[in-house]
Amino acid sequence: MALTLQDQITSTHRGHGHCIAKGADLTRMIAELLGKEIGYCGGRGGSMHIADVETGNLGANGVVGGGIPIAAGAALASKMMKKGTVAVSFFGDGAMNEGAFHEAANLAAIWKLPMILFCENNKYGMSSSTEKAFAINNLADRGKGYGIPGVNVNGNDVVEVYEAAQIAVDRAKKGEGPTLIIAETYRWKGHSRSDKNLYRTKEEIEEWRLLDPIPKFIARTIKQKKLTQEQCDGIQQEATDAIVAAVNEAVKAKAADPAGLLDAVFKKVSA
């Protein structure tokens, strides 16, 4: 992995993948989605607000672009405290037109912060395509505006993403500053339950389904004789079992309790 447990991330309103990849406890994560007391936020945050201090996850964010300046701040703290860690902000193409992106990218650039601005370009901000929302074709060109590298990767290729991330992490940790990575990918499903996919074609969705990164990675791994088909099946089964077990446990957990709500707003001031 390009990131260690100590490296920090901020995530998007669709942050479950980042959360798991950073090492979160599955049961606590799913319990949070179900509004349970043992959930990461005790049922107070839900799907869009899971954070995990132990794994350097500063939290998913309900506001588009909201986590980008926060990651810049985490990177600033890393630099000031000489931690040697990197902070990665994950965001979508939509966030790149938020002021928060511009302000954070510029701060990270002028202060040479150990930060990675990682854009998962899934082509649509809800229904707005990148063609409609940008007057440039290559989002990575924005890097030039801040004097930082802008890198394109195939976001549906695990190895390509890993390699680009590793270069950016090395650069950040050497004190050379931030990198903007644009990972091209796709959102198969609608933005939310109200989405009727009126802004794109079925054919387009089907084309992207064929580019599913998981089978592609498995096929390559087997071809390169790094793993066998059985080993790959085993890993997938393990993952499925882990999710099922977590869901089962989370379902049984105690529902979140309103009793403590008023006391939860502020952290107690220690005497």
Next chain:
Amino acid sequence: MLTMAEAVREAMSIAFDERPEVFLLGEDVGIYGGAFGVSGDMYHRYGSERVLDTPIAELGIVGAAVGAALSGMRPIVEIQFSDFTAQAMDQIANQAAKIHFMLGGALHVPMVLRTPQGSGTGAAAQHSQNLEPWFASVPGLKVVVPSNPADAKGLLLAAIDDPNPVIFLEHKLLYKIPGRDPVPEGSERIPLGVAKVVREGKDLTIVATGIMVNKSYEVCEKLAAEGISVTLIDPRTISPLDMQPVYESVEKTGRLMVVQEGPAHAGFINEVIAQMAGSSSFGSLIAPIKRLAGMNIPIPYAPQLEKAAVPQIEDIEAAAREIVKNWR
């Protein structure tokens, strides 16, 4: 006698000396010394790594402070004019204020946002507002409104210690004037959420915030010479709000007047009235509660217009006299 700008600088310097994780960031806080000279020579004393000049990017600045606060630092952000917090409101209201609660207590944001507010400088509508209700209406923010140098020092030290985000609203007309009481030496804190009874009287209770405490004090002095004695209460922190001294005082005086510079409509001071109206001390009132506040208009430019927009000493005096005279 220190001015409020000097007292704020002294508090920041003490915090800098006590904790290596404290730092200051903002526009022109470095070599320029801050737009109102509050950071002064701190850049020279602590260096560019702890007194961090930023580009003009309020959202980015506050966001960076939030991220740094989440990661072991203890930032003090200066926003050059409180009006510009509008640029940073996502990071203030959606991020800083909510992170501790929303993330189930896993993280907290020990950050202080200091910003000058208020009218009286001829700077017109975008450089003169009092925005207390913006912040006071967001659960998760503590809001401090100091009225004098001594309080500013102790409250700011407590704000920097606090593990939660604190909005520290400094009236810019107070920056250059010394307080009535000298600023204590040393590093004593004034806990947030404790109102101060500035003076005690038996005829009227005035609750005032920020610069209105000073204006009201002058009125109290003048009325005292005429035999009207007034209790003046400065909440000091408006979130959390300490109402107990207000209740106790109203039980003795039977009359309550509230004074703020910001517009009356949906203003912070209305919260004092609402809590009084719902309290058992309400029955002690022998007069309707008098509210003095700014007009419901943007702060105008010309000096006479600007003065007309917010309560002046004469207004407070007239209102105080009237309530005491008319209700017996």
